[in-house]
Amino acid sequence: xxxxxxxxxxxxxxxxxxxxxxxxxxxxxxxxxxxxxxxxxxxxxxxxxxxxxxxxxxxxxxxxxxxxxxxxxxxxxxxxxxxxxxxxxxxxxxxxxxxxxxxxxxxxxxxxxxxxxxxxxxxxxxxxxxxxxxxxxxxxxxxxxxxxxxxxxxxxxxxxxxxxxxxxxxxxxxxxxxxxxxxxxxxxxxxxxxxxxxxxxxxxxxxxxxxxxxxxxxxxxxxxxxxxxxxxxxxxxxxxxxxxxxxxxxxxxxxxxxxxxxxxxxxxxxxxxxxxxxxxxxxxxxxxxxxxxxxxxxxxxxxxxxxxxxxxxxxxxxxxxxxxxxxxxxxxxxxxxxxxxxxxxxxxxxxxxxxxxxxxxxxxxxxxxxxxxxxxxxxxxxxxxxxxxxxxxxxxxxxxxxxxxxxxxxxxxxxxxxxxxxxxxxxxxxxxxxxxxxxxxxxxxxxxxxxxxxxxxxxxxxxxxxxxxxxxxxxxxxxxxxxxxxxxxxxxxxxxxxxxxxxxxxxxxxxxxxxxxxxxxxxxxxxxxxxxxxxxxxxxxxxxxxxxxxx
Numbered sequence: 001x002x003x004x005x006x007x008x009x010x011x012x013x014x015x016x017x018x019x020x021x022x023x024x025x026x027x028x029x030x031x032x033x034x035x036x037x038x039x040x041x042x043x044x045x046x047x048x049x050x051x052x053x054x055x056x057x058x059x060x061x062x063x064x065x066x067x068x069x070x071x072x073x074x075x076x077x078x079x080x081x082x083x084x085x086x087x088x089x090x091x092x093x094x095x096x097x098x099x100x101x102x103x104x105x106x107x108x109x110x111x112x113x114x115x116x117x118x119x120x121x122x123x124x125x126x127x128x129x130x131x132x133x134x135x136x137x138x139x140x141x142x143x144x145x146x147x148x149x150x151x152x153x154x155x156x157x158x159x160x161x162x163x164x165x166x167x168x169x170x171x172x173x174x175x176x177x178x179x180x181x182x183x184x185x186x187x188x189x190x191x192x193x194x195x196x197x198x199x200x201x202x203x204x205x206x207x208x209x210x211x212x213x214x215x216x217x218x219x220x221x222x223x224x225x226x227x228x229x230x231x232x233x234x235x236x237x238x239x240x241x242x243x244x245x246x247x248x249x250x251x252x253x254x255x256x257x258x259x260x261x262x263x264x265x266x267x268x269x270x271x272x273x274x275x276x277x278x279x280x281x282x283x284x285x286x287x288x289x290x291x292x293x294x295x296x297x298x299x300x301x302x303x304x305x306x307x308x309x310x311x312x313x314x315x316x317x318x319x320x321x322x323x324x325x326x327x328x329x330x331x332x333x334x335x336x337x338x339x340x341x342x343x344x345x346x347x348x349x350x351x352x353x354x355x356x357x358x359x360x361x362x363x364x365x366x367x368x369x370x371x372x373x374x375x376x377x378x379x380x381x382x383x384x385x386x387x388x389x390x391x392x393x394x395x396x397x398x399x400x401x402x403x404x405x406x407x408x409x410x411x412x413x414x415x416x417x418x419x420x421x422x423x424x425x426x427x428x429x430x431x432x433x434x435x436x437x438x439x440x441x442x443x444x445x446x447x448x449x450x451x452x453x454x455x456x457x458x459x460x461x462x463x464x465x466x467x468x469x470x471x472x473x474x475x476x477x478x479x480x481x482x483x484x485x486x487x488x489x490x491x492x493x494x495x496x497x498x499x500x501x502x503x504x505x506x507x508x509x510x511x512x513x514x515x516x517x518x519x520x521x522x523x524x525x526x527x528x529x530x531x532x533x534x535x536x537x538x539x540x541x542x543x544x545x546x547x548x549x550x551x
Contacts, residue, residue, distance in 0.1 A: 500530075
């Protein structure tokens, strides 16, 4: 058994029988190592890997067949009701449809749930929930109009409640003094909001950012001081009351709360319609052309960016004035607390928690803050601390409010998946991590992995006997080990491949590296000049072996 193993490690030269002077009878060969063993050793890793993320699930149903497919859009925007993508399934050999954007479905489900709250609310919590629902509907409408100013128009205005409060006080005063009916108060408030918004919009053409926010905050405080110190607007009673209201006085308190709830719910739907009609049409798209101080680019493309911002501000002011008139018609008057700094901070908290620039963020942020402020009122002042902590958490750890969590999580998941792929590629040593994550063709990774396994195997074949054999006979019949090495060297790509060139001046030879490009001369690798082609071939072999061992 020992003699057989020794025979397996000895290579016999078939040309020795021809009595060639340059051939040897036998040479020792390297011990056999299984390729599977090298593969297992190469792909093993000490790094513990975890599965990160999952594939997105999209429900698919049959396509439209031969009929024409109409992508319906809901008025008044250019947005499709459902973002549906048609595709062809290579496995089932049929057309399929996929809902890419499911947000309209969630909107419909959420609005239906809000509409059913008075019907499913527990009896002991009915009055509390309905009162909170009335506040939620009004503040959600205000925040939707405010979102047009901050998110769409990118105007950092803090005078939102100044417009709402001014319209509410003026309409309440007109109702108590002139006897106007309740249904005239919202249109009158819209006119007042347009006038007041036009006055506030003038500085927006010159000021921007922090300075405009300070100006509008001071304007809000100025309005509060004026109405608080005015006898005509109820400085002695804490507000102006006695305006006409749409709530029947002969109804029960529960019936009045239910009517007020659905009226405020309808007001929120009108504000949502206004938001979609502005943000989803040409005016909103114009403003999205120049985000984050790129007004110069918008103006260079022929877009009057400043005029578009002022138009959005005026439209939102009309909506805020309409809400102010509805506010006085709903409560039969208005209190000075609508101008308070606490109200402004709570409104900012609603926008920040939900996410600036999103209609769903304004609605959900308002729902969260109103729930803690109105439903959990038994907690006392600690509920305001909870709202502040939520706002602090959102600012510190979330990029765009609660509705930015999904995109932020996907970004983090893709990053971890890339790191996992790079770790998997790095452990074989065949590709750098940044190359593995950016490689478009996955076959390149496996091709380099196979090359890495082959190099690990060929390194074991480099022995002094093989080098001495090549020195004696660079060309001709070789042993198995040397032949494997030479075949690998010959199959390397053309760029930077070693070759020899003849020197006519000295009748010598020099080693060069080919460029691999037509018309580009090879570069000289070393200054050493060899006297014969045999020495030059062996010099090339030694350089290739050195590169192999250092790889």
